Amino acid sequence: MGPGLFGYVVRRLLWAVPVLFAISVIVFWILRLAPGSPVDTILGQRYDEERAAVLNRKYGYDQPIYIQYAKYVNNLFHGDLGVSTRHQDFTVSEVIWPKVKVSSELGVIAMCITFALGIPVGVYAAMARGTFLDPLTIGSWLLLDAIPAFVAIPILQFFLALKLGWVQLGWEGVWSPNIILPVLVMSLPGVAGVARFMRASVISVMNEDYVRTARAKGLKERTVVITHITRNALLPMITVIGLSLPGITAGALFTEQYFGIPGIARESLAAITAPDFDVILALVLFGSTLFVLANVLIDISYAIVDPRVRVGARRG
Amino acid sequence: MSNRTLTLMMGFVAFLILAVGVVFIAVLATGGGDDTGGSDVPASGSTPTKKSSSGGGICDGDKLVTFGSDPNSILDPIQVRDEATSEYVVEIFGGLVTLDLNLKVVPDIAREWKISDDGRTYTFKLRDDVVFQNSNRRVTASDFKYSIDRAADPANGSPTVTLYLDNIVGLKDRFNNKATEVSGVRAVDDTTLEIKLIQPADYFLAELTYPVAFVVEKDQIQKNPRNWTQKPNGTGPFKLAEFTPAERIRLVRNDRYHLGVAKLSEVDFELGGGSILTRYQNDELHIGAVPGIELDAVKSGKSPLSADYKPQPRMAISYIAFNPEKAPFDDIKVRQALAMSMDTQKINEVLFFGSQRVADGILPPDMPGYTESVSGPKYDAARARQLLAESKYAGKMPRIILTYGGPAGDAPDLLTAITSGWKEVLGIDVELEARDYSAFLRDLRKRNFQAFDTGWIADYPDPEDFIDKLFYSESIQNEQGYKNAEVDKILLQARSERDKNARFALYARAEQMILDDVAIIPILWPVDHLLVKPCVKNWPQISMTIPKYRFIEIDSTKK
Numbered sequence: 001m002g003p004g005l006f007g008y009v010v011r012r013l014l015w016a017v018p019v020l021f022a023i024s025v026i027v028f029w030i031l032r033l034a035p036g037s038p039v040d041t042i043l044g045q046r047y048d049e050e051r052a053a054v055l056n057r058k059y060g061y062d063q064p065i066y067i068q069y070a071k072y073v074n075n076l077f078h079g080d081l082g083v084s085t086r087h088q089d090f091t092v093s094e095v096i097w098p099k100v101k102v103s104s105e106l107g108v109i110a111m112c113i114t115f116a117l118g119i120p121v122g123v124y125a126a127m128a129r130g131t132f133l134d135p136l137t138i139g140s141w142l143l144l145d146a147i148p149a150f151v152a153i154p155i156l157q158f159f160l161a162l163k164l165g166w167v168q169l170g171w172e173g174v175w176s177p178n179i180i181l182p183v184l185v186m187s188l189p190g191v192a193g194v195a196r197f198m199r200a201s202v203i204s205v206m207n208e209d210y211v212r213t214a215r216a217k218g219l220k221e222r223t224v225v226i227t228h229i230t231r232n233a234l235l236p237m238i239t240v241i242g243l244s245l246p247g248i249t250a251g252a253l254f255t256e257q258y259f260g261i262p263g264i265a266r267e268s269l270a271a272i273t274a275p276d277f278d279v280i281l282a283l284v285l286f287g288s289t290l291f292v293l294a295n296v297l298i299d300i301s302y303a304i305v306d307p308r309v310r311v312g313a314r315r316g
Numbered sequence: 317m318s319n320r321t322l323t324l325m326m327g328f329v330a331f332l333i334l335a336v337g338v339v340f341i342a343v344l345a346t347g348g349g350d351d352t353g354g355s356d357v358p359a360s361g362s363t364p365t366k367k368s369s370s371g372g373g374i375c376d377g378d379k380l381v382t383f384g385s386d387p388n389s390i391l392d393p394i395q396v397r398d399e400a401t402s403e404y405v406v407e408i409f410g411g412l413v414t415l416d417l418n419l420k421v422v423p424d425i426a427r428e429w430k431i432s433d434d435g436r437t438y439t440f441k442l443r444d445d446v447v448f449q450n451s452n453r454r455v456t457a458s459d460f461k462y463s464i465d466r467a468a469d470p471a472n473g474s475p476t477v478t479l480y481l482d483n484i485v486g487l488k489d490r491f492n493n494k495a496t497e498v499s500g501v502r503a504v505d506d507t508t509l510e511i512k513l514i515q516p517a518d519y520f521l522a523e524l525t526y527p528v529a530f531v532v533e534k535d536q537i538q539k540n541p542r543n544w545t546q547k548p549n550g551t552g553p554f555k556l557a558e559f560t561p562a563e564r565i566r567l568v569r570n571d572r573y574h575l576g577v578a579k580l581s582e583v584d585f586e587l588g589g590g591s592i593l594t595r596y597q598n599d600e601l602h603i604g605a606v607p608g609i610e611l612d613a614v615k616s617g618k619s620p621l622s623a624d625y626k627p628q629p630r631m632a633i634s635y636i637a638f639n640p641e642k643a644p645f646d647d648i649k650v651r652q653a654l655a656m657s658m659d660t661q662k663i664n665e666v667l668f669f670g671s672q673r674v675a676d677g678i679l680p681p682d683m684p685g686y687t688e689s690v691s692g693p694k695y696d697a698a699r700a701r702q703l704l705a706e707s708k709y710a711g712k713m714p715r716i717i718l719t720y721g722g723p724a725g726d727a728p729d730l731l732t733a734i735t736s737g738w739k740e741v742l743g744i745d746v747e748l749e750a751r752d753y754s755a756f757l758r759d760l761r762k763r764n765f766q767a768f769d770t771g772w773i774a775d776y777p778d779p780e781d782f783i784d785k786l787f788y789s790e791s792i793q794n795e796q797g798y799k800n801a802e803v804d805k806i807l808l809q810a811r812s813e814r815d816k817n818a819r820f821a822l823y824a825r826a827e828q829m830i831l832d833d834v835a836i837i838p839i840l841w842p843v844d845h846l847l848v849k850p851c852v853k854n855w856p857q858i859s860m861t862i863p864k865y866r867f868i869e870i871d872s873t874k875k
Contacts, residue, residue: 036754042397042475047761048792051478058473087561089390089545095561157594169595171563171588260588262562275754
């Protein structure tokens, strides 16, 4: 990493600070100003002013918004994300980290499968361009993509669990056979997208001079496809992989609902309907941090693999 | 150079994919090894038996697996405010009195009690053989004194203490920080507790069955004020062995329970939701739920699940309420017309396959003091049209909006059916409007709505909880703003009436007057649709949340 690259990275990271600050302010204010509060939900139909006052004082909602915000930020710098109003014996971190862990483990597995299948399928389709095999391959994966999760899941559950008895449907942790179904449902629909992107990328490098040169040198077709075409076609995939990184932790709502997976999507839904202010805020901040970081990472990896980006950075 | 980096990166990605794939396949092949959950509680050897994915695996042993909802508050009796959370809390903790399977108030930790002649002083004699689950300490009267003082402490912010216990002398003062303890509660000696009331109230004992009056252990709470609820030390039939939010609650038997030790060794509540019916069919759960689309088949006996079907009536009511101060509902004829043009019977048949109970009154049939003869206006389309024509809004009906709490989007089928019935019979357009639930509650209190759809779930089995709480003119829960001086008079009289039958008769009279005034239009007394495996013995059909799992057993001969 040269000094130019280092400065570039630092600048990009510094930019993340005001972005995250702005997000936190907006979300904090929106939550507090929106109609309805945790106290309303807690008291429900049993609301009265006396009880509400006691609860508002307990959670600190009786103070002006900017003081609440200042306190929040102060706690944040001390690593304290606040307390969940649904589970007051857990801190927000204790509520969300286990779920982030579950969702990201599942997400990583699913993503690896998606790319492991999608990249070869894309290369294959590109190589088969002009024959019926190309649309057939891409089309059949698109078909999988087109089936909504809430249709696919009950059907799969019916056949694989009830009829064949291969799996159970309960949640027993990520490393159990029961997650085959959820992982399939999370990974297979994505294959078509990756494959199509890869196919386009392969086609665009296929006619480059160095490919023709490689063929002219008399290299074996397999060598040409793998080392000259695929490797170069993978370059734009960096963006795709990078941008799907934050998505890994986002969880998959339908999958989590249907399989009872304690992941981040179900948690978000529960937090929003509660509403559980500190948990919502933590989730939004977490998501945006990941997004910002992923973008920085993408830029850095481009700077590493493509010197032209770095040159531009040094000048700018 | 860039070529080498690229090769490295590709190698890395390939390695990642391979590594994950290999681990994945290895784990699948061995059938799942390490559970990252880290179970520190002896699981009574239950984990290895889950291999059999079909067949009667779950009916061997004495562990019940059911579905549950994630608690809405911590498992601290004074924070409980909803049915879902009480389901766990009533099993873990206990109080002076409890409800039996017939919803009668029966002794729990109190052996017996005396009520003074003026009905204002309750003297409880406590059992001397009750110990806290996780320590060997005996429960004494001062534990109850501590628990009630703690419930009333405003720093603890209990949402329910002033709802159920505000009749205790000095409790309101403690809650408003005007006193340092609840003066009306006194531990006379180790086994004698005295509670003084502001007003005599026959339903006070019923109120004591609500978790907020349960006993908690002082030492544990003081040692660990923030986290004690993750391993609470209660006196109930079960102990909390594990609580993982969104995943699982595991209760294990309390072998020293004083009212009779449970037959089940463990009750697991799966909080994930997921596909409950499929999991039930797959023999993963003992208790399942019937989703709406399967209801017809299951109810009519056409489904293999029909034999397991157990309707579970709930002590609750859903209704439509009006603001009698807003046009057009200030005219009773409009209200009557709407009530008489609502064919709930038919709606129940069509939408719910007749599985719900049509509410023709306010008190659910399971409620003590329910009187069958009390009923509201019956469906009569012709009479409804006539009433509407006689009303002062005939021909100039203002815009009517019926608000409900819930997500925006398609309105619930029930409400759509009701409004289209009104349109058909009366030609009135009633618009449906959704409001986010907590905002709905807030506007409800401000009496912002013309008409709204809501409901009520019993806190304790006494008609006072419905008739007085919802319709007394000064009651906070009187969201419709109903006011009838005559009804108020009867309700006040009922509050101090000490003879149960006379009291119930008063409530029946008030209920009939409220229905005649069409303060609300009752819709349904809801019924839950459960599936219970044949090997589950003694599953009780009760309409309220009471400690019930200690009565249940698993009969492995019945599969």
